Amino acid sequence: MAELQLKSHRFRAEREADWRRLERLLDRAQKGGLKKLTPPELLDLPILYRQALSSLSVARAISLDQALIDYLEALSTRAYFFVYGARASLWARIGGFFRRDWPGAVKAIWRETLAATLITALAAVVAFGLVMREPEWFQSFVPAQLAAGRDPAATTASLRATLYPVLNGKEGLEVMASFLFTHNSQIAIFAFAFGFALCVLTVGLMAANGATLGAFLALFAQHGLLFESVGWLMIHGVTELFAVILAGGAGISIGSAVVFPGERSRLDAAMHAGRRGAVVMAGVIVMLFLAALLEGFARQLVQVDAARYAIATATAAIWGVYFYAPRKAGRAAL
Amino acid sequence: MKRPRKLKAARAPREAGDGRRAFVTPEGVDLRLQVGAYVDRLGALAIDLMIVGGVLVALTLLILATFFAAWRSHDELLARALMVVWLLGSFVLRLGYFIGFELHGSGATPGKRIMGLRVIARDGRRLTADAIFARNAMRELEVFLPATFLFARGSGVDGALTTLGGIWTGVFVLFPLFNRDRLRLGDIAAGTLVVKAPKVKLLRDIAESAPVTLNGAAFSPAQLDAYGVKELQVLEQVLRGGDRRTMAAVAKRIRGKIGWEGPADVPDATFLNAYYAGLRHRLETGLLFGRRRADKHDVLAQEKT
Numbered sequence: 001m002a003e004l005q006l007k008s009h010r011f012r013a014e015r016e017a018d019w020r021r022l023e024r025l026l027d028r029a030q031k032g033g034l035k036k037l038t039p040p041e042l043l044d045l046p047i048l049y050r051q052a053l054s055s056l057s058v059a060r061a062i063s064l065d066q067a068l069i070d071y072l073e074a075l076s077t078r079a080y081f082f083v084y085g086a087r088a089s090l091w092a093r094i095g096g097f098f099r100r101d102w103p104g105a106v107k108a109i110w111r112e113t114l115a116a117t118l119i120t121a122l123a124a125v126v127a128f129g130l131v132m133r134e135p136e137w138f139q140s141f142v143p144a145q146l147a148a149g150r151d152p153a154a155t156t157a158s159l160r161a162t163l164y165p166v167l168n169g170k171e172g173l174e175v176m177a178s179f180l181f182t183h184n185s186q187i188a189i190f191a192f193a194f195g196f197a198l199c200v201l202t203v204g205l206m207a208a209n210g211a212t213l214g215a216f217l218a219l220f221a222q223h224g225l226l227f228e229s230v231g232w233l234m235i236h237g238v239t240e241l242f243a244v245i246l247a248g249g250a251g252i253s254i255g256s257a258v259v260f261p262g263e264r265s266r267l268d269a270a271m272h273a274g275r276r277g278a279v280v281m282a283g284v285i286v287m288l289f290l291a292a293l294l295e296g297f298a299r300q301l302v303q304v305d306a307a308r309y310a311i312a313t314a315t316a317a318i319w320g321v322y323f324y325a326p327r328k329a330g331r332a333a334l
Numbered sequence: 335m336k337r338p339r340k341l342k343a344a345r346a347p348r349e350a351g352d353g354r355r356a357f358v359t360p361e362g363v364d365l366r367l368q369v370g371a372y373v374d375r376l377g378a379l380a381i382d383l384m385i386v387g388g389v390l391v392a393l394t395l396l397i398l399a400t401f402f403a404a405w406r407s408h409d410e411l412l413a414r415a416l417m418v419v420w421l422l423g424s425f426v427l428r429l430g431y432f433i434g435f436e437l438h439g440s441g442a443t444p445g446k447r448i449m450g451l452r453v454i455a456r457d458g459r460r461l462t463a464d465a466i467f468a469r470n471a472m473r474e475l476e477v478f479l480p481a482t483f484l485f486a487r488g489s490g491v492d493g494a495l496t497t498l499g500g501i502w503t504g505v506f507v508l509f510p511l512f513n514r515d516r517l518r519l520g521d522i523a524a525g526t527l528v529v530k531a532p533k534v535k536l537l538r539d540i541a542e543s544a545p546v547t548l549n550g551a552a553f554s555p556a557q558l559d560a561y562g563v564k565e566l567q568v569l570e571q572v573l574r575g576g577d578r579r580t581m582a583a584v585a586k587r588i589r590g591k592i593g594w595e596g597p598a599d600v601p602d603a604t605f606l607n608a609y610y611a612g613l614r615h616r617l618e619t620g621l622l623f624g625r626r627r628a629d630k631h632d633v634l635a636q637e638k639t
């Protein structure tokens with residue numbers, strides 16, 4: 001035994017240069033992004049990554065140098081993150097989202113959407129009927145919403161403060177409108193997130209939202225303004241309410257996936273529903289943005305009831321066709 | 335109830351307590367990732383919230399200043415426009431900050447990067463945009479909603495509700511502590527995992543510089559059979575640590591155990607180095623023949639030699 005030659009040492013000596021090279025490439029890529037790497041380097045990166053992975057496997061089998069294994073684990077992990085990290089051209093992703101992913105995801109949760117619609121409509125009808133018969137009911141819908149877990153900070157004071165001036169004249173309408181926008185986008189996100197709590201809270205939110213709508217309309221109706229108020233509401237409300245209902249549908253789909261996971265494990269089912277719901281939600285926020293635009297501009301500019309109804313009908317038709325019309329291309333890959 | 339094929343695969347190879355998790359890449363290699371510690375994640379969240387909060391306060395102050403100017407000059411349209419800007423701005427900031435940074439190649443917000451954490455997809459595939467959106471939308475429920483509960487005291491909300499908010503926060507904030515992968519609700523919905531992504535330097539191989547013989551004396555096979563892999567790795571740590579007193583103690587133990595009769599004037603570090611190299615050579619040769627001797631009590635692997 002003249003010279004103690006460890007096989008693991010030879011193994012390391014042969015490959016170390018490649019590991020170092022991969023490490024340097026990763027360092028540079030992390031600092032300056034992909035643009036810092038030349039095309040040949042970019043081509044080498046996945047190869048070096050696979051080499052590092054195979055080195056790790058071999059090292060685990062033949063080497064007892066813990067420091068070496070630790071290093072290779074960390075290096076492979078970093079390279080893995082880089083090779084498999086979230087990376088796509090922003091425009092390609094946005095294009096794919098609007099062309100395929102979003103409508104696909106919305107279509108996929110049509111059952112839940114229908115359920116959310118029915119709940120909202122039912123609550124609206126009930127609230128409408130109650131307030132029409134007994135105006136005091138209007139007040140009682142506000143605490144009921146708080147109990148359902150809606151944001152009390154934004155509501156208790158501000159809701160009452162903004163609701164009553166509505167009856168006095170046209171002045172208060174914009175205040176209520178901007179209030180409704182933030183309120184609805186908040187409801188949308190909560191409705192989605194609440195779905196996790198086994199749908200119960202999402203259903204509650206949908207009902208509360210519908211009840212608010214019904215109560216509002218009843219208030220106007222009592223003053224003989226039902227037709228005008230529906231036009232005033234629906235010019236943006238078609239988009240806004242549809243967005244909130246979709247969010248509720250996404251929430252319900254998560255909740256039902258947790259309760260009835262079917263073939264998958266519960267964790268898996270929650271993940272699939274969560275990701276699909278997230279696609280829907282990203283679009284819902286876009287819808288709420290559009291609704292805000294309609295609310296801010298179209299409603300100020302369009303003062304004729306018939307035109308308002310026309311816009312409302314048109315948006316309803318556009319959304320319906322966009323989401324539910326049959327498509328040639330394959331659906332979202334979720 | 336469930337079909338735990340995937341779960342089982344994820345759980346089986348994990349040793350208890352070291353916080354590592356089996357994570358198989360598409361190439362089929364297990365990276366054994368370190369799950370991000372709860373404390374680290376809280377720290378990361380705190381940093382991120384401070385950044386978002388700081389920007390939000392700045393934005394608010396800026397808009398308030400303009401708002402009052404508009405108010406005084408009775409420019410109602412501008413005032414309304416500012417309100418819309420504030421509402422949209424704070425909304426976009428709150429959600430966009432987390433999503434934007436996590437979507438960006440490094441998969442981490444500034445807070446996470448400082449704490450050495452990053453987000454990955456639990457199934458080992460590419461981290462997708464919808465997963466990032468899902469995990470951050472859930473944050474509304476976990477952090478921002480209860481926060482509004484807690485800070486709502488001033489506006490006539492009764493104490494019961496604030497208490498409810500507190501309990502709510504408690505449940506969700508502590509949720510990651512009740513599962514091994516430290517998943518928060520958003521991670522479950524999105525199928526993501528937050529892991530520690532450290533940078534490790536390649537240390538030199540300490541067997542490389544080891545002397546083969548100590549003043550002419552070498553270790554006998556029997557002397558090298560005294561220990562297994564576990565002891566070898568402890569010895570590696572001792573040698574890399576370089577603490578003289580520990581080395582002296584360890585060298586004394588080993589000399590006693592193997593009945594070392596060679597020259598006694600060899601320095602402890604040299605002795606240990608040589609023994610490390612000899613032991614590693616012996617154990618690695620065993621590995622090549624398919625015998626892995628886990629520790630000194632593992633005699634089965636030695637039977638054939």
